């Protein structure tokens with residue numbers, strides 16, 4: 001079971017905060033082998049205000065830990081940006097309320113008595129796909145999620161890149177057209193402004209992106225042309241990342257990721273037109289494998305890896321107030337525990 005690694009198996013909780021549901025997955029780690037062993041989802045509080053959402057994250061975590069008392073770390077995937085050192089949210093897509101600066105990791109850590117790490121949901125998707133999905137074995141992987149927005153991530157030499165603020169891999173917000181349509185981020189002509197779901201629907205003359213994909217599969221000319229246009233923009237964006245990172249695998253997921261077979265032709269045509277500095281024979285473009293649970297799986301993996309990495313930001317519980325935290329933080333590297341000490345009262 002440990003496949004040549006003598007370390008005992010350990011269990012890690014991943015929470016994926018979505019606008020509709022909070023998904024959770026318990027992942028078992030044995031050496032470098034990751035295996036989901038339990039999963040479910042609960043509705044996100046309809047008010048979606050910070051207090052209600054953070055309380056729900058903590059209560060879901062507590063229920064899962066009651067089922068699996070041997071869980072040692074927690075990761076939370078969020079649909080937005082965060083401050084990894086403070087464990088606070090900077091911005092959440094489609095969540096009303098005063099989220100800027102709202103502590104999340106520290107509060108959930110204190111409630112659960114376990115170390116907690118935050119991660120952007122697209123980075124979580126990519127980490128999961130790299131460790132046990134369509135990115136397995138890739139040296140350098142670029143991940144893209146196509147949905148209401150366009151998310152992304154970068155794995156280099158097997159390591160998910162985060163940068164100083166967790167924003168490495170925002171492939172959807174690279175400029176594709178200098179004077180293109182406005183993007184939700186405030187820039188003009190981002191990839192997302194051309195390839196998010198409502199833009200795919202508009203390009204194909206349909207009500208939704210799903211309908212656009214169905215019509216294209218049925219041979220509808222406008223839908224085929226619309227997807228080809230979206231694929232062209234995706235190809236330009238992926239070509240830019242190939243020029244910078246030379247990935248050997250590009251994994252496409254999200255709600256529209258299932259249409260990768262329809263988009264691959266236009267994407268590859270654009271790559272052939274633009275990329276000359278590295279061999280495209282070594283760049284594989286593949287659909288994601290883990291479906292909608294990838295984000296929760298990746299959050300769990302990130303929590304586990306952050307706890308094992310002395311350089312990773314991680315919120316830890318106040319051991320005095322929550323006795324269970326003593327055992328958990330005792331297993332953490334001293335440097336990680338010391339660096340987050342500033343969060344304690």
Ligand SMILES: [Zn+2]
Nearest residue numbers: 173183185190
């Ligand atoms: Zn943008």
